[in-house]
Amino acid sequence: MLLIADSGSTKTDWRLIDKSGDCLVSLKSKGLNPYFLQPKDIKHVLLEKIKGHISNVNKVVFYGAGCGHPVKAAELAQVLNEVFPTENSSEVNGDILGAARSLHQHEPGIACILGTGSNSCLYDGKNIIGTVPSLGFILGDQGSGTVLGRDLIRELLQSNNNSDLREEFFETYQLDQREILDKIYNQPRPNRFLASFTPFLLKHASNPVIHRIIYQNFRQFFDFYILPLRKSNPTLSLKFTGSVAFHFAEHLSIVAQEYSEIIELIEQSPMEGLKNYHSHTFASF
Template sequence: MQLNKKQSWFIGLDGGGTKTKAALCDSAGRIVGLAEGEGSNPLSRPWEQVRETLQVLMEQVCRRAGVGADEVAGVFLGLAGADRPQVKAWIEDAFLPVWGERLHIDNDAVAALYSGTWGSPGIVLIAGTGSIAYAVAKDGRRHRVGGWGYLLGDEGSGYDLGRQTVVAVLRAWDGRGEQTLLSELLLRHYGIEQPDQFIARFYSSPNPRKELAEASVLAEQAAASGDPLAIRLIQQAADSLGELVETCRTRAGQDLPVVLAGGLLAADTLLRRQLLRSSRYPVVIPEAPPVAGCLAAALLRVNLPVDKQVKARLAAWETDGVEEDTHDGELA
């Protein structure tokens, strides 16, 4: 695609199961608009809700930056499940009439990968609400391991660790499992008096997957306090994530760097430390969030360089005085 003189702006959207981040930058990587909304995984939310979320976020970042749609040279949507034919067809039907050849669609794993490799080959290990290992090899071939969703997989994810945490508390309440500090932490966190109230709390929740994922933070707290059961849960999660990476490396057949992404690995968590201790491969901890990887992908799609200066600008997106626009109510 050839740029015209008027088109010098780029939109990136990083859409996962629980939230979506959008950003707008110029051709030099300077970010001038940010927005955040609900999750945009079409496999876990109704498509019409996802479509509205994406549309509103694109409008928000343009409005915030004072940029018209006709001034945008590229839009990169990195969405969970977007590499599946049916999902890609939904996205194209909704947005191709507006954006045409400026629209680029890919899996959100690619966005997370590019936040660490800036377009170079590699493997990304994502442990957020869900989990997946995703490789883009040197020959362009792709390999994915895991990412089967909370009903069929997501081992080592926030959901999986959070669910195991709640299950451990319920087993202790029943007398089937050992007593654990997790019981006290979970009751306080959810504001309930005893574990049998978890039934009403989770089964009536509009998003039980997200609520259970939040419990993974309590496993970290309990493990840091020396709780033996919580320590085992963290180790189990690290082993599961390590298995995803090792399997993906075997399938790719190449010595590729591994980028760590997702809420459980972006910070210096006990889970990340355990994973790093057992790793036998080069690890990259990104300085930029996945939405910056989306912007890098948008620039690369029109053959603009992502050089050292552009990388620095994209990586500094949170410290350049750009305020986030988080009007979640507009997305309901």
Template sequence: MILIAESGSTKTDWVLIDESNKKHYFKTIGFNPFFHTTDFIISTISLNKDLIAFSKAITKLYFYGAGCSSEKMNNVVLSALKSLFPNAYSTVDHDLKACALATYEGVPSISCILGTGSNSCFFDGKTIREEVPAIAYVLGDEGSGAFYGKQLLKDYLYNRLPIEIKNDLETKWEISKDKIFDNVYMKPHANVYLASFMKFISTFKDHPYVITMVKEGMDEFVKTHVCCYPESKNVKAHFIGSISKIYEKELKYAADKNGIILGNIIRKPVENLVDYHLRQLQLI
């Protein structure tokens, strides 16, 4: 059996392919070795009894995750996977590689992630190249869920929100300065907390405030993470992640404004990853 996982900072999509090539789907929270220990990953995955029921039968495991960008960070996740799936040949790689593999069409292109965080790379089919680093939610993550959540809360605290959005936020989310400060500065996983406000923001997706905010964020992402590549005007820029799909219109605006050729927009790349690995294993 083969297990493939695509993990962002918020959630992980797992796909198990059994001996008859039937697919089984599972979900857990996202795992990022910058924020999660090996023991935490083991205990959390163990709670998914349906997935763990297959643990001894899995022979190959491919995990792609946010924060899995060095041998040290990868080993945090790899140690957990080896403990949970002892009979599997397991590999851990960056979510950026998953993005590149999931969007590749046989010609060089730029692959971008817009989810809880954001990132990009250039992929020619063999080599992944980054021009600028991902500097996470405090300093960067332009165009991501955490980026927009931070903007929303900043505007709320500075009393800059349109009154109808402010009232709805206070009523439905019972928000306050103390709650915001506690979640952002005192508790772990502030990036996930900030990105969680995308559910609220999406309820106002046709409001001029949200349209303007998202357009500006998309424009900032494209300028910083797409236009940085010398090839940016000559190759397609593909996108994965829920933010890019939900706000496709605003993304197209930013691409057109900056002379970028917009390619595929894929909400969940895990199916494309499954197809890639099945082709590599000559199972399809």
């Protein structure tokens, strides 16, 4: 049996599949980004939420935010091997490879993630052969739920022109300025906190202020994450995965048209595609 995990900064989807690709067990846990959680904390989550619900695991394949760096991937693989001891060592990959395999299977293309974070890559049908540096929400992540939420908060707290919008926001989330700043600067996982405001952005997408935030972010995503990959690959298919891409698909597609791009597929989660991909690679272990 193959245990597949797709982990963002917010949540992790787990599927235990057989060689036909049929799902035997489906589980969820919180996101297991090794930049935000220590190995002992990751192990605790695995033992508490996953280990007791599955059996007969032959291999674990983990795709996750923060796992693109070899050191972090090795740290997580060691924890997985301790919790799920098998003859086959656990395989840990960055979430962008998971997105590419899910979206394009064994065909070349450009794969993009728009969820809590954002990323893109050039995929040759087997490996990632080109990327744009992913710098996190302080320096990058344009178009992500975290940066959309960050830009919304900044607008609401700094501008005096959005009193009605500000009032509805505070009423909706039962937060004041002090609590917001405390959660961003003093509490763990500020990215998840900021990304939690995407439903408010989507609900008020026609508001001029929020419309500007959404479209400015998506244009920046194309500028920084797609155009550099597109220069020498003008005909490759473009596909997206992630909750922001899925729920803001209408707005994302409008921006794509501005760049003369066609988005061939938008998936909310890469898991179904990963099940299909790995059901054809069972013989490799």
